[in-house]
Amino acid sequence: MDQRISLITLGVGDMDGIAAFYEALGWQRVETPDGVIAFDLIGQTLGLYPLEKLAEDIGMPVGALGRGASTFSYNVRTKEEVAPLLSRAEAAGGTILKPAGDVFWGGYIGYFADPEGTIWEVAHNPFSPLGADGAFRWNGY
Structure with missing residues (x-):
């Protein structure tokens, strides 16, 4: 396994609102499939994904995801x-x-x-x- 992070995904409740926040910082979206908002960074990508869908993908209830200390x-x-x-x-x-x-x-x-x-x-x-x-x-x- 290479020492890198390719994609950072944030499970978010308000996709449009959070996307607007990062755009206000000067970041630009890249084209993505429906349901994902992505911003290419230097060497990786930040992805925004609906919190409920992220929990479903992982196979956990939303409440079990918690908030990581990061x-x-x-x-x-x-x-x-x-x-x-x-x-x-x-x-x-x-x-x-x-x-x-x-x-x-x-x-x-x-x-x-x-x-x-x-x-x-x-x-x-x-x-x-x-x-x-x-x-x-x-x-x-």
């Missing part, structure tokens, strides 16, 4: 990019969970939640500079 991180090239991205997320309907600020390990981060509660970190990690195409590696390129 975040998705969007890394930027400079610390000055963090706060404006948080503001953009808030303007699109997200909730700021932690404003931009310095962290103990030397980075600069903030957190927001999309309208259905998916948590995103916006981070500048000076020890992991992004590749020319925006790709991230733990120790940089």
